[in-house]
Amino acid sequence: MNNLEFAADRHSHRPRPFKTGSHILDIPSNRNQRRFALLLAIIITVVSLAALPFGTKILPSFGPFLPIFISWFIFADLLTAFILFNQYRASGVPSLLVMSCTYLFTGLITALHILTFPGVFSEQGMLGANQQTSAWLWVFWHSGYPAGIIFYLIAAARFPQALVSKSKISALAAVGLSSTFLLVFCLFKLATAEHKLLPEMIDLNDYRNAVTWGTGLAVAVINMTALLMMAVRFRGRDVLHLWISIALVALMFDIVLTLFAGARYSLGWYLARINSVIAASVMLCSVVNEVSRLFIKLADQHQQLLDSGNKLRIANEELLRLSSLDGLTEIPNRRRFDEIIGWELVVPEARRTPLSLLILDVDCFKAYNDHYGHLGGDHVLKTVAKTIVEEIRPYFGFAARYGGEEFAVLLSGLDARGTYEVAEKIRSAVENLEIAHAGSKALQWVTVSVGGYAVPPLREIAEDDLIAMADECLYEAKNGGRNRSIVKGWILEDAGEPIVIHQGGR
Structure with a gap:
């Protein structure tokens, strides 16, 4: 579990088992x-x-x-x-x-x-x-x-x-x-x-x-x-x-x-x-004998209740996990992404570290689907999702499928320069997979375009505004020729918080 998902556990509630019992008049005699x-x-x-x-x-x-x-x-x-x-x-x-x-x-x-x-x-x-x-x-x-x-x-x-x-x-x-x-x-x-x-x-x-x-x-x-x-x-x-x-x-x-x-x-x-x-x-x-038997029976029932409660808890956790995962890529879905980013932005004065958002788009994905079929497209999405997760693991980031061929990444503790470096690592790793893409306008391989925005600590910003700024950078990266990264936002050395642009790619 990454550090951005830890907040979810603070909001969870566990059902308590209820108590049950009987009395001695309920016990039938046996032969x-x-x-x-x-x-x-x-x-x-x-x-x-x-x-x-x-x-x-x-x-x-x-x-x-x-x-x-x-x-x-x-x-x-x-x-x-x-x-x-x-x-x-x-x-x-x-x-x-x-x-x-x-x-x-x-x-x-x-x-x-x-x-x-x-x-x-x-x-x-x-x-x-x-x-x-x-x-x-x-x-x-x-x-x-x-x-x-x-x-x-x-x-x-x-x-x-x-x-x-x-x-x-x-x-x-x-x-x-x-x-x-x-x-x-x-x-x-x-x-x-x-x-x-x-x-x-x-x-x-x-x-x-x-x-x-x-x-x-x-x-x-x-x-x-x-x-x-x-x-x-x-x-x-x-x-x-x-x-x-x-x-x-x-x-x-x-x-x-x-x-x-x-x-x-x-x-x-x-x-x-x-x-x-x-x-x-x-x-x-x-x-005494029957009360002892009642106690043993109640103890057994209590244990069964605990076992049932544990099974129910595990089932609920599994259900929650499945409802929070994208069925194809098996990484968190848009619903889970909205929960995590909402928790991060709801109390800005409690956020002591910068927060960055990356939005990634598989270049010319419709053309890939048209040429290689939907099974081929599914394989690309699963491979790209796995690559993103592997690249952000050292940074304890959170990745989710944002929709269609788009992915979102939340990072904590990085300014715009550090965020850009992570974006470039993801972009380069996808390019180095060398998955053939005959319909791409960037390279003959499957590539991604990345847009990002870094918010300083304690800065109040609406979720829609943060997404819009990262989406704007993605739009610039795609219009700039695709297979590139553009990140704007806060840089640690600049107290005036100027907006800067880092670009990369071919």
Whole structure:
């Protein structure tokens, strides 16, 4: 790229790639995922049913078991809630907020359950707990999760469209989170300060009253309702709903084993806690895995977008290059010439060096075409264009096909004398090609006539005036016998800027 064309790059603009995305509800489950989920559901069912006859057997109290189990459960639920909440913020789908709040609820209730569980952090339990507190928090936990799932299914059916407004997304998030915290607070106060409003669920470690009062049955019915609604509505077609169904299956057998065992630290009670861990773990693993896959997918799409953008940029640059080139000679065309000379003349005070224009004309070109044919004429034009480019390369000049058999050359940093020397080099180089021209009035070879004009630094001049002055010199060269160069304009040594003429040729 020559120095006169560098200005073109300062005016170029590159399109920026746009961003795209998706959310976890968009991911369908595949056959392998459904098979694995079915296998896990069968294992949970078979193991749980096989343990029922032995569920009431009391086992030793293992102190670290409950804190370890609950800690993982809290971590899994809160992390799941966080991921789903971010999915809601990115997508604006209201049902994802409901699902996020459901997991936030279970995480908070579970944390309170372990803090108030007798014998873990204190003999009676912390935070003002009484004998019934942890048992009722277990009820709220195991009924709150399936109730949240039912609410999610209703929200998904009633509000399937994503929110577009960021303010609405933020406002709904604030309502959902504050409502969840408020609900947890109210239920906790009910289980502690207002526990007398609730029936007694447990006597020491025996909680068979949960069956007597029908509380356990109500919890099981809510869970089964959520499981059936989820299965009927989605049938495991989506990844998220598939693993929610498995979590509900695990939670269902958690409830069954707990109620059947009837006492803490029994075989059924321990196995029920394991089912709770499975319920939390399958959702967390599912969400993390699918979000990771979404990230990989988006990364691939982003890379494809970048590749497409690069290909488009290259194609646009090639299109721009082709639109700026003359199809025959493969040098810049008149359109490109007009752009370059326009940039050079638009701000004269920024031009610290002189500027010269040469206009060249192939002598008697019509006669050459008539005698040798248009193919011969095309060959001459291509050869002359190549010669011009080679001769001006040391001067970092710009050459273009001006029209027909005419060419234009822009030079920077040369006065009229230096411009004349370049013009003579071009004229001599074309003459020395010795391309036969039987119809020439100058020589028996193809020759060119050159007219030029040199403008001093900082001089303001209109594009049409500069072209007219160079064209006038070309006219004089052709009338003077052709195969000659005439350059007028500014000479470095003359402060008065007189117009001088340099002539050459034969």
